[in-house]
Amino acid sequence: MKLKVATIALSALVLASCSPKETVANLFYANDAAPWETVDAFYYPDRADLTISQSRMGLVDIAGCRDVVRSMAALNNDPQLLRGDYECGVGRIDKPEYAGVNVYRLTIR
Secondary structure, rough: HHHHHHHHHHHHHHHHOHHHHHHHHHHHOOOOOOOOOEEEEEEEEEOOOOOOEEEEEEOOHHHHHOOOOOOOOHHHHOOOOOOOEEEEEEEEEHHHOOOOOOOOOEEEE
16 A cells, blocks of 8 residues: 555656656657647758857748758758758757756757
């Protein structure tokens, strides 16, 4: 009986500490944005210097992110992304402890 109560208490603690939406997104949308999430595109014109970037926020999915990145790369005379690089941030997690740093549920290339 004590083990059952301890298991229930531990389960409740774990569930209270995580986001139900994030849990569902991880289960059913492991490689793309869930319907309630957005995707942010980050393009780096020089893969050796990631301090310089261009971004587009609030995209619908990974395909849209890749389209935007290809457009940015083409405007920088690098349509094949031979010099540049990119990331797609899925489901930005806004928590006070991140203090202005972008943290995402997924980061996909």
